Amino acid sequence: MTDKNKKSDEVARFLDNLMSFLADDDLRGKDLAEDLRARGLNPDHIADELRDLLREHAPTWSEKAERERLSALESFTGARETVHRPRMKTVELIKQVVEQMRRLGAPVTAGAYHQKFQEASDTDLESLLEDLRTQYELLNSQKNKDAQ
Amino acid sequence: MPNGRERAADILHGPEGQEIYFRLVRYADMLARIYGWRTGAVLPGSASPRSIVHDVVVKVLEGTRSWDERKEPALLNALKGMVRSEIGHLYERVEESLVEPINVVLPDGEERTGDFFPSTKLHPGGLNPEQHLLRQERTKLEFAALNLLLKEIEGNDDLESVFLALHETDSPSEIAAKTNIPIQRVYSARRELDRIVARIPLARVVRTARKENEHDRQE
Numbered sequence: 001m002t003d004k005n006k007k008s009d010e011v012a013r014f015l016d017n018l019m020s021f022l023a024d025d026d027l028r029g030k031d032l033a034e035d036l037r038a039r040g041l042n043p044d045h046i047a048d049e050l051r052d053l054l055r056e057h058a059p060t061w062s063e064k065a066e067r068e069r070l071s072a073l074e075s076f077t078g079a080r081e082t083v084h085r086p087r088m089k090t091v092e093l094i095k096q097v098v099e100q101m102r103r104l105g106a107p108v109t110a111g112a113y114h115q116k117f118q119e120a121s122d123t124d125l126e127s128l129l130e131d132l133r134t135q136y137e138l139l140n141s142q143k144n145k146d147a148q
Numbered sequence: 149m150p151n152g153r154e155r156a157a158d159i160l161h162g163p164e165g166q167e168i169y170f171r172l173v174r175y176a177d178m179l180a181r182i183y184g185w186r187t188g189a190v191l192p193g194s195a196s197p198r199s200i201v202h203d204v205v206v207k208v209l210e211g212t213r214s215w216d217e218r219k220e221p222a223l224l225n226a227l228k229g230m231v232r233s234e235i236g237h238l239y240e241r242v243e244e245s246l247v248e249p250i251n252v253v254l255p256d257g258e259e260r261t262g263d264f265f266p267s268t269k270l271h272p273g274g275l276n277p278e279q280h281l282l283r284q285e286r287t288k289l290e291f292a293a294l295n296l297l298l299k300e301i302e303g304n305d306d307l308e309s310v311f312l313a314l315h316e317t318d319s320p321s322e323i324a325a326k327t328n329i330p331i332q333r334v335y336s337a338r339r340e341l342d343r344i345v346a347r348i349p350l351a352r353v354v355r356t357a358r359k360e361n362e363h364d365r366q367e
Contacts, residue, residue: 008283011290012287015186018345021320022341027339036173038346046198050166050205057209058157
């Protein structure tokens with residue numbers, strides 16, 4: 001081996017040893033965060049990155065439950081949007097909601113809706129049912145509040 | 149008994165999780181810097197020390213990389229091994245892509261051919277001319293990095309002693325024994341050396357290597 005090769009092997013070995021030597025550290029807490037900052041790295045961003053990564057790839061039980069709840073809610077909403085009911089069933093449901101609203105004292109003109117039942121498409125009827133349900137829920141919650 | 153994936157998730161969710169992740173990023177940053185010095189290149193593509201750490205941890209949590217706690221009980225050490233292997237592979241690919249054509253006319257008019265590399269004549273089974281050239285380049289960069297480090301530690305007795313001992317060993321206890329420096333001072337020197345390494349950018353190493361190269365040619 002020539003002197004040059006020997007020297008280059010020595011330098012390579014030195015750098016290998018340097019990497020292993022620096023691999024361990026005894027920094028903790030604030031010192032560690034400060035060290036990252038000195039390297040131009042933002043510890044807050046890195047902490048956020050870990051949190052996001054864990055939430056996505058290793059969620060806790062409560063995160064999983066929350067995710068499942070949201071997913072169920074989404075699929076329920078989706079199902080409500082896409083369900084295909086027979087036209088007569090939708091009309092019947094509308095009548096039921098109108099009756100419930102009437103019982104709450106809301107002035108619903110059945111005749112106006114009756115006219116609509118004849119002319120409206122299936123999608124319009126579904127939309128009307130959705131709309132009436134929302135109105136009913138609002139009225140109901142208002143009435144409950146008043147009762148308290 | 150939970151598998152490595154579940155255990156890793158538990159630990160990372162636990163009180164030491166953030167510290168493990170911080171230390172891993174710090175380690176990746178140091179490794180990428182020194183690999184960069186040695187190859188004269190930054191991490192390829194859009195990779196960064198942080199993205200490498202992120203990907204390694206995701207792989208462990210998804211089970212595409214496995215952590216065997218019986219073989220390596222400390223999660224941090226297991227992750228460090230994976231990060232090191234990822235960074236090593238990335239730089240190997242950089243080196244493979246840095247192949248320079250052998251048959252060129254040099255700036256002084258001399259024509260370079262495969263015969264320009266004597267090792268291939270003497271050792272046909274050894275490095276081919278391209279590998280030889282890469283190795284030469286790498287050696288120049290490594291010498292430049294070493295010289296820059298030397299300049300930075302000049303005048304600090306502990307650092308100079310640790311620096312010398314690092315030519316033979318990477319173990320803090322062995323360095324302490326060889327240099328007669330108490331182990332706590334070896335650790336302090338390590339922190340200082342680490343800060344120095346973080347201060348030397350790749351561009352400075354490349355510039356120094358070029359200057360030394362020009363100097364050698366003039367001689």
